[in-house]
Amino acid sequence: MSNRLIKQRDYLVAVLDGASTDAGLIEFQAELSDEVGRQRAKAVIVDLGGLDVIDSFTARILSHLAVTLRLRGADPIMVGIHPDVAFAMVRQGLTLDGVATALDLDAGLDLLELRKLGAA
């Protein structure tokens, strides 16, 4: 139940916990949504490095999260998916199409910096 919200280089980062319950995630989503509004954040990095497994349930929650964030005006960038987890995901047909991705937190931050410069 230790999903947490942090700030990196002035950007909002949501770090998800693999052992979180569904209820915990829903609660966290609400918290995140509020914070996005409060900070008028244009983008949120969602760090999935703590997820040892992404099954259809998790993928659905992530999609939902992405939609919610966009509705609040923040573009979600999913980062930190482990290669083996990515492999398992596409085998199941879970591709998170339409959601921006980056290798990890650093790569995600770089991407946001580029957008600020208008280059990406």
Added chain:
Amino acid sequence: MQRDPHLLQEERATNVVLIANEIDIVSARQQGRQMAAEMGFTTTDQALIATAISELARNIIRYAGNGEVRLRRLAPRGRDAIEVVASDRGPGIANLDEAMLDGFTTSGGLGLGLPGSKRLMDEFQVATGLDGTTITALKFIGRVA
């Protein structure tokens, strides 16, 4: 891979994980991953197995409330494999054919994730009825048919 002739056809002990709440899902997939690692599965295959276990355990909680996941090492036809048996005494899957249909999308509606988890394993059998559901899945080490 050296075979010990005397233990070839023997089954090792079965790991039984009772599934009653979400924490048990984490426990089941961690045990599955560990067993797979001990058996010599690649990390990629370990992820596939852990994901299938997660999916099956989630279904148990969502649709039956509680049940169990049994993990076992087998060597059917001489090839090492891990067997995952997820069972519950829930209401059963009403329309199994529909549940096994592809055409799954991430933004889609409710689904049991069965076709997805089927694709993660090498063998996958579903037995379901009004008195419960048992799903038996198998993954072999190394080459896949």
Added chain:
Amino acid sequence: MQTAPTTLPANAGMEDLWAVYEAHYADLGEIALSAVDAVPELYDVVKSLQARHEAGQAENRSEQTRRALKVAMLSGEWDAYINDVRDTGAAYAQAGLGFSVWSVVFSSFRQTFMRYLRDAYGNDLDRLSGAMHALAVFTDKSIGAIGDEYLRVREEVIQRQQEAIRELSTPVLKVRSGLLVLPLIGLIDGERARGFTARLLASIRSERARVVIIDLTGVPAVDSAVANHLVMAAKAARLLGATAIITGLSTVNATTLAKLGVDLGEVLTVADLEIGIEEASHLLHAAAVN
């Protein structure tokens, strides 16, 4: 591998054979061991295998074999004995013992056994002939079972070697910072696709690649199954933040895919590798942080 059914009607010859075998069981076991001494290669292997078994276990093993053999010879049910022999054969095959050594052991064994048979039944030619026939059946079955295991183990080794070759033939190349190229060659099946996809993803992570080019110039046949594998690889790469570009799809293959109604979707396809690398450079340049 099909093997002949192994339940034969019991016959007097086998019973006579067993009577002599039982009487000389220890001696005949010694034959095998002295054959071991005669062939140094065999000696080392046996010693290393024995080292792995505790003394108690080895004795039980011998009893187990003896019992299985008795059942086989007296009631014509050979399955338990054959499985036992197969296990032994597999163990030695995996330990690297040459198959030809077995003919030396069996030859020695047969000669000694025949001497015992002549001693026991020499005054009754019919009986002797029956027992000698049974001996031939017994040794044929045994060496046949061992041979089967050797073949099976060899096949496993070959498959492993082929897998290693396949891995070597699809290396992931780092062309420049952030750009990987995976040149595919030959026929692509599910097994290969899963292999190179897993390796590609690991490389994306270790090299922090943002663009990967999957080149199909060396792939003669691209059908919908192959296209599916490629799309999966591209989608998985995207989950790691890398854009995949497919290059080298021949006109023939492109036409085939179009006819099959296969659409690679948003996966970027480019005619040839050179253009692909150019395209990749543009993507990377746009993303380069100064």
